[in-house]
Amino acid sequence: MSKIHGFLSLLVILFLGCTQKESTAQNKDTNLTLWYESPAVKWVDAFPMGNGRLAAMNFGGTDVERFQLNEESLWAGVPSNPYADDYLSKFKKVQALLIAGKNIEANKYGLENMVAGPASFRSYEPLADLLIKFNASDSVSNYKRTLDLATGISKITYRIGDSEIVRESFISAVDDVICIKLTSKGENKISCNISLDRKKDVKITASPEGKLYLDGQIVDVEAPEAYDDNAGGSGKGGKHMSFAGELQTEISGGNMTASENDLVIENAEEIVILFTAATDYNLSKLNFDTSINPKATVTDILNKVQEKSWQELKDVHVKEHTAMFNRVSLDLGKSINDSLPTDKRLLAYKNGAKDPGLEAQLFQFGRYLLIGSSRSPGILPANLQGKWSERMWAPWEADYHLNVNLQMNYWPADVTNISETTNALINWFELITEIGKPLAKEMYGANGWFSHHASNPFGRVTPSASTFPSQFNNGVLDALPGAWMVMNLWDHYEYTQDKVFLQERLYPMLSGASEFILDVLVSDAQGTWHFAPSASPENMYMDVASGEMLRITASSTYHVSIINAVFKATQEAASILNIQDDVTKRIEIAKTKLPHILIDDNGRIMEWRNDVEEKEAGHRHLSHLLGVHPFSLITPETPELFEAAKKTLAWREANGHGGMGWAHAHALLMHARMLESKKAYQSLNTLLSKGRKSSLMNTIGPFQIDGNLGATAGIAEMLIQSHLKNENGDFIIHLLPAIPTEWSNGKVTGLRARGGFEFDMEWDKEVLKVHVISKKGGACIVQAKGKKEEVLLKAGEKRALIF
Known part of the structure; x- marks a missing residue:
């Protein structure tokens, strides 16, 4: 070996050693570790783990250990896109009434004629509980449970007598299995019963070889014979999605027997459990597919890991997970509370303790959740609860809500350097746009595509809500959530500069959204082009003449903002790709005809075209401020609108804005865009301290992952912004x-x-x-x-x- 070659080799070894030390040091960072001195009692206090497809909440119990399990595609229901008969003519009539200023009449007609059953669809469902019931009589001491965000490993340690009990678990994206290892170091060995449990639609059996089999098929029953969370109905009953799971166990020492549906283990020194699950869902069909055998899928996955040791499984998982997670580090300073258990740390923060490390931890926790709920081997985007849900009927079906929630889920993806988490969103959403094309013709007489605000893995794009009045107000009156959603994909392009993606996948979606809008726009007598019917999500205004509270309008600021953003992105994309087509020419004309964003006498952005009294001055949605975030239409370069937007957000917050974590997260993002650092920090403080918090899961309202992911995006926005360009087009x-x-x-x-x-x-x-x-x-x-x-x-x- 030459001296130069030897010297270079030494440098490489030193570099790799330093890199490894840095990685290890980061993994030991207290702000990357959540920990507690007791098991979780509430579901939201358990540790979330996920690989994009499989998910689990680990409770860490000493009498009974519970892993609450999910598989991303396990949904009740069937594909359904209902809409009212002769929808197009009814739509045109409502348009005409609104352009004539007859909002009350348009609202009454629409409520009576433009809804269709089933009003909504069925829910995302939990897979099962994996339960380990211990047969230990001695008391427990020195209990600690930790979740290392950087490695994705949950660990529980405690002592029974002179024995140390250790449990480690993780969900491997590489091997697509949930991995659990139980070890006893000392005289007290492990005796336990291992079982799987699900409330309905399943058969669970045990085999002498140390395996548990879960075979199921969702059987939907229509109301009134069974519960339906949606008063307007959720679809037909019948035998629908099939699913399967398999658990295999290997022990060291002791013995294992099988009863009818559980495994009995006595005096083991070590137990390794591997579990995986699958359904017969087929993304390409947006439906379950009887040609898919989920049991065979499960067996194939487990067969591939048969020869791997625990250490091999763990090492490959840690290497792969940390490669994604460690792309971003954040240090905002130390705190005397860095060493506190998570629940006590949160309580101290709520009581006014300064803790920049906890704020950095919230940022990284959001990245961890997005990695765990939207990545390969997963194929579906993160839903309202990511992939973690324990109720047979989840709040809002744990659906894909496209009027802020799904968008917020993905705002942190590119800026926090985990761009591949958007792949599942893009692949699913591209299919959604295809579903919308023929329906755009049938329902709106329009080219292009659309999607209303609530969707699912079965491709619902038509109006959907829990009741028929809600279906009209939340669905029929808002045909542009899909157009808003495509702007997330435009952001993804701006971050990645992937021109192949832009040309082959994104531009057709942008152009199609613009074409739909152009075909739906209708002119008033003054020549202004309106989008009608329209609304501002979930807020209402009072009709002056009748005193009635309404949502229906023409050209809400929300819709005008979406239209301007989509038109602008479509034109920019066409310019990059050197495309000149009919759509871009029509956009150029339409831009001069659209309504402007208006400011009222109080100096605030108007939510509707007329200066009316809103029902909720502190409403949770900030739909009329989308021009600030995420669309960058209102910036310091538009000073009058920028100042009006600041006053508008201040007004919302002065009147109690919130009720949901995602609402505070959006306010955080808005304040950051408005360069209001103090107010942005106050919103962050609210997210970490409001409510009875003992975990970092967003529980301002029922758990929704958007509050967590929006908080991560908001902190990033406080640190770096790149939404403006100079005159040369440089960011x-x-x-x-x-x-x-x-x-x-x-x-x-x-x-x-x-x-x-x-x-x-x-x-x-x-x-x-x-x-x-x-x-x-x-x-x-x-x-x-x-x-x-x-x-x-x-x-x-x-x-x-x-x-």
Whole structure:
């Protein structure tokens, strides 16, 4: 070996050693570990684990250990896209009434004629509970349960007598199995019963080889014979989706026998449990598929891991998980509470303790949840509860809500460097747009595609809600949630600069959304083009003449904002791809005909076209402020609207805005965009302290993952913003744009910006040190501390900056 070659080899070894030490050090960071001194009692206090397809909530019990299990595609119901007979003519009549100013008449006619059953659809369902019942008589001491976000490993340790009991569990994305290991170190061995449990539609059997089999088929029963959460109905009954699961067990020491439906283990030193599950869902069909045998799928998965040791399973899982998770690190400073158990830490924070580490932990917890609920081997996007749900009928069916919630789920994906989590969303949503094309013709006489606000894995795009009045108000009056949703995909392009994706997949969706809007727009007598019928999600206004509370209108600010954003993105995409077509020409004309966003006499953005009294001044939705976030239509470059937007959000919050975690998360994002660092921090404080919190799960309202993911996006928005461009079309990347005084010192690595750039930052009160790398090559403007730097980089090139 030459001296040079030997020296280089030594450098490589030293580098790898340092890298490994850094990774290990990060994994030991107290702000990447959730921990408790007792088992979880409430579902929301258990530890979530997931690999995108399988999910589990681990309770950590010492008498009974519970893993509440989910499989992403296990949904009740069947495909259904109902709509009223002769919908198009009825739609045209309502349009005409609204353009004539006859809102009361239009509302009455629509309620009576434009709804159809079933009003909604059935729910996402839990798979089963995996239960381990222990037969130990001695008392437990030194209990601790931890969840390491960086490795995705849940660990429970405690002592029984002189024996240490250790349980580790994780869900491997590589091997697609839930892995659990129980170990006793000492004289007290492990005696337990292992079982699977599900309330209905299942048969569970045990085999002497240490296996449990779960075979099921959802049998839907219509009301009144069975419960239906939707008064307007949820679809026909019958034998529907099939599913299967298999658990296999291996023990060291002791013995194992099988009873009818559980495994009995006595005096084992070690127990390894592997479990996986599957359904007969077929994404390409947006339906279950009887040609798929879920039992065979399960067996095939487990056969592939038969020869792997526990350590091999664990090592490959940790390597793969940390490769994603460790792309971004965040240090906002130390706290005396860093070493507290999570529940006590949250209580201290609620009582006013400063804890920047907890705020950084919330940020990373959101990334962990998105990784666990939207990635390969999963094929479906994260729903209202991610993939974690314990109720047979989940709140709002745990559906895909497209009037803010699903969008919010994916706002942190690109900026926090886990762009691949959007793949499941893109693949599913592309199929949704295809479902919408023929229905656009039939229902609206329009080309392009649409989707209303509530969807599911079966491709519901027509109006949906729990009752028929709600179906009209929330569904019929809002045909543009799909158009809003496609803007998430436009954001994804701006971050990745993937022109193949833009040309082959995104542009057809953008163009189709624009074409639908163009075909639906209708002119009033003054020549203004309106989108009608219209509404502003879930809020109401009072009709002055009658005193009646209504939602129906023409051209709500919400819809005008969506239309302007989609038109702008479509034109930009066409320009990048050198496309000149009929749609882009029509957009250019339509832009001059659309209503403007209006400001009322109080200096606030108007939610509707007329200055009316709103039912809820503190309503949770911020639909009329979408121009601020996520659409970047209202910015400091539009100062009158920008100031009006600030007053509007202040008005909402002064009147009690909230009730749901996602609402506070959206306010956080809005304040960050408005460069209001103090108010953004207050919204973050609310998310961490409101309610009886003992875990980081968003429980302001029933658990919904959007509050967690929106919080992560909001913190990122406080640290980096890249939604503006200069006159040359280069992105302006604003660093620490809404940094609160509480974060006067900090460090972040791996955040991404639009244009394909990635940033590392370290700052104190005086200096901001920056490293920027370009993934694709290109120019940008980096702005911080009132200064600007022009940056031009080749692909892979890195540059250091100081502000």
